[in-house]
Amino acid sequence: MTSVRNNLMPPGLVSNLEQVLLNKKKKSKDNDDDGDDGTSKQSNEEANESTEPSTSDSTENVDSSKPVLLVTNGDGIESPGLVYLVEALVREGLYNVHVCAPQSDKSVSGHSVTLRETIAVSSAEINGATAYEVSGTPVDCVSLALSGALFSWSKPLLVISGINRGSSCGHHMFYSGVVAGAREALICGVPSLSISLNWKKDESQESDFKDAVSVCLPLINAATRDIGKGIFPRSCLLNVEIPTSPLTNKGFKFTKQSMWRSTPNWQAVSANRYPAGHFMSNQQSLGLQLAQLGRDASAALVV
Template sequence: MATKKAAAKKTVLKKEQPIILITNDDDITSPGIRSLVDAVRGLGKIVVVAPERPQSGMGHAITIGFPLRMNKVNFFGDDVESWQTSGTPVDCVKLAVDKVLHRKPDICLSGINHGANHSINVLYSGTMSAAMEAAIEGIPSIGFSLLDYKYDADFTAAKQVVHKMVSAILNKKLVKHFLLNVNIPIAPPEKIKGIKICKQAYAKYEEDFSERLDPHGKKYYWLTGEFKNFDKGKDTDVWALKNNYVSVVPVQFDLTNYELKKQLEKSKLFQ
């Protein structure tokens, strides 16, 4: 009798849904984060913790010396728990783990960013820094970006990419600090040739500060620049995107230059 009761109880118990934490740097009302939520509906319990205002280019900044505010909102429907914060994207991940979920989620998704986060942009990106913060905590993470800066960008193809990738890796055993930087070209779904695993290109902005005058005649400066690719390889994220492939770059937060470390140890330069 006891065995039958245990079996019946086991049948009634439902498998716990994976928790999907979603954040971004374009703010909680952006079309990109809504598209990200829509792309993974049905794959798990979705919890959104995102900034209340745009935080692009914040990198891995955290809030120190100022209070953080967090308010529950309902921007995505009753089936999605969502919170907006006064903090940075990295703050959002920290608050989510400590104060909202009270545990690590099964996966963290950041984006979908309005604009590219390929090549050197990964160092400045609030989108990728949020994903990286989660990875530091041992949470499998992916940052998604669409190469369209327009507010009303078409996220149709991006949503398909997100759904395909998250479905493929959710509930899989992954390496401890699993972190991907995914960029999606501007193209309709039928024009995207596939997904390429890439390296980060050596490409950067040749920057210039445009000097201007405000209405009071005082000088101010506006950052401008031209993007230049110095890496002509066909295994880079820039090449993949230019040729209508989705680029996937595995990222790590260990910035140690191991080759230079060996050289310095061998040379005894500082001894």
């Protein structure tokens, strides 16, 4: 958790999250008891959902009775982490989901902003959501979305940045584009979550993002509930770290940020161009692996 004060998480958020998890477990059991009828009903519902038109490119059909959620990220608008998250939020049927995300990968852009340069904005297609892709950074995306120049609203209930491919805890938070998106929302006075999935090259796969969505949805629902009640902690953002193989984890843990950092390993490389120059390559894999061994986020869902 990042906060301007050393606040503990309020009991209300923990209680709400536990209740959501219990309801989800009960719902899953009820679906299993339904057997074939439940499966058939689900298939029909999915078929009906697939025929619904996309609301992207239009704000005329926005249901003002539902709270607005803004989603951004650092990996780019086409990344599976963002797409699966947005689609799941739309299926929840509880929110008006809006997306303003980078056009390309800005995952290590930090809290950078674009100055003295025109930013291009184009509509994007994500079923059930109003979405725009932006040529700038995650901070640019959140700043633009909250300005009132792009959407008909200027302050959503919650800003969600993610789901990022790779961890964003410890000192890496300062480099992380996904955390910067949530931090910009915090600076603008809007509650925010940053969500990252620990990614292992030889172990992780795209379907892990779907599992990560199912893990973090209860937290999102609990957070929106507390915001509505006015008991969500002010002046803070929640940085959610989901370990590799999300469904194998048995719970969640509130903790403080660790102080780990990766150790860059610069090496000289040869190049034919500009022979008088010195060309260097940053090889971070060893330092990153060593750093992962000593951090708390490798064993539990960290908020």
